[in-house]
Amino acid sequence: MTSAQTDTDPAQVNAASHVLSVDAMGGDKGPATVVAGLSKFLGKNPDAKVIVHGPEAELKPLISKHNIGDRVTIHDAADVVKMTDKPKVAFRKGATTSMWSAIEAVRSGAASVCVSCGNTGALMLMSTIRLRKTDGVNRPAIACLWPSRNPSGFNVMLDAGADISADQDDLLTYALMGASYARNGLDIDRPRVGLLNVGTEDHKGRAELKVANELIANAADSGDFDYVGFIEGGDLPSDKIDVIVTDGFTGNVALKTGEGTASLISELLRSALLRNPLSILGALLARGSLRRLRKRIDPRRVNGGVFLGLNQTVIKSHGSADATGVAAALHLAYRLGQGGFSDKLAARVASAASLAQDGPQHIETGSLSTNTDK
Amino acid sequence: MTSAQTDTDPAQVNAASHVLSVDAMGGDKGPATVVAGLSKFLGKNPDAKVIVHGPEAELKPLISKHNIGDRVTIHDAADVVKMTDKPKVAFRKGATTSMWSAIEAVRSGAASVCVSCGNTGALMLMSTIRLRKTDGVNRPAIACLWPSRNPSGFNVMLDAGADISADQDDLLTYALMGASYARNGLDIDRPRVGLLNVGTEDHKGRAELKVANELIANAADSGDFDYVGFIEGGDLPSDKIDVIVTDGFTGNVALKTGEGTASLISELLRSALLRNPLSILGALLARGSLRRLRKRIDPRRVNGGVFLGLNQTVIKSHGSADATGVAAALHLAYRLGQGGFSDKLAARVASAASLAQDGPQHIETGSLSTNTDK
Numbered sequence: 001m002t003s004a005q006t007d008t009d010p011a012q013v014n015a016a017s018h019v020l021s022v023d024a025m026g027g028d029k030g031p032a033t034v035v036a037g038l039s040k041f042l043g044k045n046p047d048a049k050v051i052v053h054g055p056e057a058e059l060k061p062l063i064s065k066h067n068i069g070d071r072v073t074i075h076d077a078a079d080v081v082k083m084t085d086k087p088k089v090a091f092r093k094g095a096t097t098s099m100w101s102a103i104e105a106v107r108s109g110a111a112s113v114c115v116s117c118g119n120t121g122a123l124m125l126m127s128t129i130r131l132r133k134t135d136g137v138n139r140p141a142i143a144c145l146w147p148s149r150n151p152s153g154f155n156v157m158l159d160a161g162a163d164i165s166a167d168q169d170d171l172l173t174y175a176l177m178g179a180s181y182a183r184n185g186l187d188i189d190r191p192r193v194g195l196l197n198v199g200t201e202d203h204k205g206r207a208e209l210k211v212a213n214e215l216i217a218n219a220a221d222s223g224d225f226d227y228v229g230f231i232e233g234g235d236l237p238s239d240k241i242d243v244i245v246t247d248g249f250t251g252n253v254a255l256k257t258g259e260g261t262a263s264l265i266s267e268l269l270r271s272a273l274l275r276n277p278l279s280i281l282g283a284l285l286a287r288g289s290l291r292r293l294r295k296r297i298d299p300r301r302v303n304g305g306v307f308l309g310l311n312q313t314v315i316k317s318h319g320s321a322d323a324t325g326v327a328a329a330l331h332l333a334y335r336l337g338q339g340g341f342s343d344k345l346a347a348r349v350a351s352a353a354s355l356a357q358d359g360p361q362h363i364e365t366g367s368l369s370t371n372t373d374k
Numbered sequence: 375m376t377s378a379q380t381d382t383d384p385a386q387v388n389a390a391s392h393v394l395s396v397d398a399m400g401g402d403k404g405p406a407t408v409v410a411g412l413s414k415f416l417g418k419n420p421d422a423k424v425i426v427h428g429p430e431a432e433l434k435p436l437i438s439k440h441n442i443g444d445r446v447t448i449h450d451a452a453d454v455v456k457m458t459d460k461p462k463v464a465f466r467k468g469a470t471t472s473m474w475s476a477i478e479a480v481r482s483g484a485a486s487v488c489v490s491c492g493n494t495g496a497l498m499l500m501s502t503i504r505l506r507k508t509d510g511v512n513r514p515a516i517a518c519l520w521p522s523r524n525p526s527g528f529n530v531m532l533d534a535g536a537d538i539s540a541d542q543d544d545l546l547t548y549a550l551m552g553a554s555y556a557r558n559g560l561d562i563d564r565p566r567v568g569l570l571n572v573g574t575e576d577h578k579g580r581a582e583l584k585v586a587n588e589l590i591a592n593a594a595d596s597g598d599f600d601y602v603g604f605i606e607g608g609d610l611p612s613d614k615i616d617v618i619v620t621d622g623f624t625g626n627v628a629l630k631t632g633e634g635t636a637s638l639i640s641e642l643l644r645s646a647l648l649r650n651p652l653s654i655l656g657a658l659l660a661r662g663s664l665r666r667l668r669k670r671i672d673p674r675r676v677n678g679g680v681f682l683g684l685n686q687t688v689i690k691s692h693g694s695a696d697a698t699g700v701a702a703a704l705h706l707a708y709r710l711g712q713g714g715f716s717d718k719l720a721a722r723v724a725s726a727a728s729l730a731q732d733g734p735q736h737i738e739t740g741s742l743s744t745n746t747d748k
Contacts, residue, residue, distance in 0.1 A: 086577070149638070161572055164572060165580065196627060198538060198622070206623065232630050233631035234631070234634035236634055236635075237638040238634075246627075248572070250624055252572040252607070253570060253572065253606075253607040253628055254607065254627055254628065254631045257607035257610055257628045257632050257635075258607075258631050258635045259608055260607055260611055260632075261610075261632045261639075262635055263608075264521065265635075265636060265639050265640075268667055268670060269643070269667060272660075272663040273660055273664075275663050276662070278660070278662070279660035282656040282658070282659030283656060285652050285655050285659065286647055286653035286655075286657055286660070288652070289650065289653035289656075290647075293643055293646040296642060296646075
């Protein structure tokens with residue numbers, strides 16, 4: 001049973017689904033940026049409420065400046081987890097930090113989803129210990145959005161770096177969780193899942209990938225997704241998949257490689273266009289289109305690494321996110337919170353685990369699970 | 375002893391350093407493209423000679439069309455390794471294939487470096503069995519060039535996919551081989567080497583990375599390179615390193631992710647600029663600058679994955695390379711062949727291995743090795 005089920009009655013859960021818990025501290029740009037993002041978000045979502053966590057004396061003036069005091073509750077927390085703190089050091093700082101306080105608010109059922117710009121490792125450790133792993137999940141994962149040629153503009157990739165390794169069973173769990181996230185976060189009824197490898201032929205790759213390849217194929221029907229098999233690094237932005245499954249080491253390197261390549265190219269594009277008067281004029285004429293392109297691949301629009309496999313949902317917003325980026329993470333959080341995402345995901349994983357225990361003859365009739373997740 | 379040392383006298387080696395061995399078959403665009411690339415290359419290198427391998431009846435007319443018959447020798451080979459052949463199947467086709475014949479010409483000392491556009495897996499298997507691994511190398515690697523902010527425009531990354539795993543000793547060997555390649559292929563006297571990981575702190579990453587981190591740091595002085603420690607995916611195009619060391623699984627995913635990201639962005643840029651008349655005009659005005667940018671990140675300019683750790687050098691040209699791409703791979707091959715690269719690399723690896731056997735007190739005085747490699 002999830003702790004949401006044990007700790008709260010249905011009315012409370014319903015109420016809390018409109019409430020987000022936000023750690024105002026720990027981002028590179030400080031609490032003023034987080035509160036500005038909060039204000040943007042609240043402006044577009046009239047029913048939403050937020051609990052913010054941090055030093056009250058610092059937060060109060062920021063919040064009254066934006067005139068959002070009636071929809072924001074402050075939970076005073078004096079300490080801050082620093083970006084440079086090792087996860088265990090951060091954990092020992094414990095209950096007095098804004099990060100801990102933000103996690104506690106979803107643990108108690110007061111809010112539905114927790115959002116923080118802080119230290120990823122510390123947030124994952126604290127969340128895992130305080131919220132605990134969903135039954136059937138051995139390694140929680142971080143899911144990120146990857147700019148793609150799909151109509152939504154994005155694919156889901158996991159694990160983006162929660163854990164440095166994953167065995168075949170973890171990869172299967174990632175496929176189930178990633179499909180559930182694509183359904184609830186990107187509105188894709190039957191997501192197409194691919195497993196990242198160094199080639200698409202069945203004989204390619206490490207031993208655990210070959211086993212995972214079969215496990216995920218067998219789980220596709222009961223998990224309500226299509227499995228497209230092995231994919232390669234060049235397929236990450238492809239429109240033939242929606243969800244990319246990989247271990248956290250490979251996923252983290254791929255994510256940062258993609259970001260690094262994009263930033264190299266835009267730097268080179270900029271300096272190419274500034275090279276002579278003719279191309280400066282050209283760039284001026286094309287600036288509307290170039291701005292649209294920049295927006296299309298803007299990392300702020302894809303802000304929000306979602307921790308999957310815990311009893312409640314936690315979203316890591318980018319440390320250097322500005323107000324637009326923070327608002328994007330809050331929109332995602334609100335959407336997932338209102339849809340009851342963490343319970344749906346838990347039901348998906350539990351149903352796959354029970355199907356596996358029942359043996360293969362039950363897999364084909366596993367349509368029961370379709371009622372548990374949209 | 376390398377087979378070059380056993381099979382040939384010094385006069386012959388000298389003669390062969392001007393000769394390349396080229397597999398004309400197996401590329402996606404056929405032998406006409408390879409011969410066109412050959413002609414480009416020979417036009418710029420008046421002392422170079424080439425042995426081409428493939429069906430004589432098909433190659434002869436192509437070569438006389440380009441009027442390069444006096445500097446090209448044809449080795450007739452009736453069979454072709456297909457892109458879809460599994461490596462073992464290709465190997466069993468054996469001696470009648472153009473790929474095998476191209477490798478034999480460097481094995482016998484008739485040519486200095488072998489170049490093929492064919493099937494990578496087959497080329498690696500055939501090369502490893504026929505040319506054998508350099509003493510002290512357990513896993514040969516493929517080194518590729520990565521567009522970067524460095525003055526040369528490129529960094530070296532290895533392994534780009536020769537092997538799906540690498541232990542700490544392999545990673546140390548990759549560091550030595552990559553540094554030697556950067557010195558000889560990119561003219562960098564004292565290359566800066568980084569080890570790819572999911573963070574830059576010493577406690578990050580898998581166990582073998584932590585051990586490799588120490589091994590490579592200890593080998594830096596005797597290997598004549600600087601070790602910058604762990605780097606992340608975002609650092610691949612960085613100007614703080616010249617050589618990126620990683621296992622072939624991660625390297626292959628990173629390489630293809632970078633290519634995929636670059637191709638998504640140029641696609642989006644193109645469609646953004648074609649969106650309205652104003653930006654079409656802008657793009658026309660800036661087209662000189664945009665063309666220069668395209669050239670800067672053109673994969674054809676970085677054509678040539680170099681197999682490191684065999685007794686002779688083999689270069690894999692991209693299967694879809696056009697004449698410009700083939701010529702780029704031949705230029706690289708010629709440069710490495712003339713510099714006696716494979717012997718220098720072998721001496722580097724052997725010297726590191728003997729230093730390790732002699733124990734740490736010899737590492738600091740290991741300046742002997744500087745005579746073996748430029």
